[in-house]
Structure formats: C-alpha cells, structure tokens
Amino acid sequence: MKKNIVDTAAQLIAKHGLKKFTIDEIASELKMSKKTIYQHFHSKNEIIHAYFATYIESDKQSTEETLSTNHSIPQKIHDIVYASHQYRLPIAVLEEARHFYPEEWASIEELRQFKLDVTQTLLERGIDEGIFKPDINLALLSKLIEKTSTMFMDYEFLLENRLKPREAIDEALNMIFDGVIRNEHR
Structure with a gap:
C-alpha cells in the first residue's frame, strides 16, 4: 500500500510539484480515504521524504549495477549519466526541494x-588505461558530465527540441568525448 501511495504521489509531484499536490488527490486517484493514507504516512512531508528516498535509492542502485558490468569506461559513464530512476524528478521539483525541503x-x-566521485574515479581509470588524454582537467570534465545529466531532467527542454532523453545524452556525451570540431579542421 505504501508503494502505491508513493507511486501515485510521484505522478502528482511530476505534474504539480511538491507544494501543490495534495493528499486528497492521492486518495482520489487510489480510490481510498485520506484516513487510509494517514495510516501509512503521518503527513504529506513523510510522503515527500519517501518519494526522494526511493528516487535516490533507485539511482544509487542503478549506478552500482553499472559499475559491476563489463562495459567500457565511456559506456559506464554514459550509463551513470542515464541512470534509471524509479520516478521522474523534473528540474522544477529539484528547485522546490532546494528552497523548501532542506533535508x-x-x-x-x-x-x-x-555520482561525481564515481565518474571522476572512472575518468582517472580511463586516463591510467590510455582511453582518455592524460592532460584533461578531471574536475572540470566530471562537473561537465554531471551538469549534462542534470540538464536532461529538464523535460520541457527535451520536448521543445523533440529529443528523447537517451538520444540527448548520447549526443551530449559524444560532443564531450569526441569534440565538435571536425578532424580536418584541428
């Protein structure tokens, strides 16, 4: 039951944000009373906490699964950037969390x-193995990759540009790893 409540809240959060979704909406969607919801969660804030905890756990699990694969280092970095999440976490929701939900x-x-630490470790390994140039600024490249992953949680950007998340991430990482200047112009 708790999972159903959080799953429904996740849909409403993606649609309305953290502040605007209501327990009434969850009850209506699940065709149950608010009292039943309050038997599982004492407050809306507890539901929000469960939403974030589930999101974070699914992202960490996806990252750890990626690290245990035999994929190449660039592919692992790609998979970490595109880590699968149980819920959508739009940029607007992140902003709300930053302002109103400090925990x-x-x-x-x-x-x-x-994820930044994991990415930096993979990049260091890539340098040691001769995959990446030895003179790159690891901190800057790690941050660039991290910002790339955040950018693709902006679903409005993706819709406006008719991009699917995986396609956008592939293209961005290709630009990072391969550059944008044609070889004959280097």
Whole structure:
C-alpha cells in the first residue's frame, strides 16, 4: 500500500510539484480515504521524504549495477549519466526541494557527490588505461558530465527540441568525448 501511495504521489509531484499536490488527490486517484493514507504516512512531508528516498535509492542502485558490468569506461559513464530512476524528478521539483525541503535537498546533494566521485574515479581509470588524454582537467570534465545529466531532467527542454532523453545524452556525451570540431579542421 505504501508503494502505491508513493507511486501515485510521484505522478502528482511530476505534474504539480511538491507544494501543490495534495493528499486528497492521492486518495482520489487510489480510490481510498485520506484516513487510509494517514495510516501509512503521518503527513504529506513523510510522503515527500519517501518519494526522494526511493528516487535516490533507485539511482544509487542503478549506478552500482553499472559499475559491476563489463562495459567500457565511456559506456559506464554514459550509463551513470542515464541512470534509471524509479520516478521522474523534473528540474522544477529539484528547485522546490532546494528552497523548501532542506533535508531532501541534502540527500540529492549527497547523491550528486556520490555520482561525481564515481565518474571522476572512472575518468582517472580511463586516463591510467590510455582511453582518455592524460592532460584533461578531471574536475572540470566530471562537473561537465554531471551538469549534462542534470540538464536532461529538464523535460520541457527535451520536448521543445523533440529529443528523447537517451538520444540527448548520447549526443551530449559524444560532443564531450569526441569534440565538435571536425578532424580536418584541428
């Protein structure tokens, strides 16, 4: 039951944001009373906490699964950027969390740092193995890759440009790894 409540809340959060979705909407969607919801969660904030906890756990799990594969380092970086999440987390929701839900924002920041550290470790390994140029600025490249992944949570950007998330990430990472200047013009 808790999972159904959080899943429904996730849909409403993606649609309305953290502040505007209501327990009444969840009850209506699930065809149950608010009282039943309150038997599982004491407040809307508890539901929001469960939403973020589920999102973060699914992202970490996806990242750890990626690290255990035999894929190439560039493919692992791609897969980490495109980590599968149980829920959509639009940019607007991230902004709301940053302003109004400091505990959830701290969790998002911990996840961001975890992924940044993992990416930097993969890049260092790639340099050691001769995959990447030895003179790259790892901190800058790691940050660029991290910002690339954040950019593709902006579903409005994707819709406006008729891009699917995976296509957009592929293209962005190709630009990062292969550059944008043609070889004959280097």
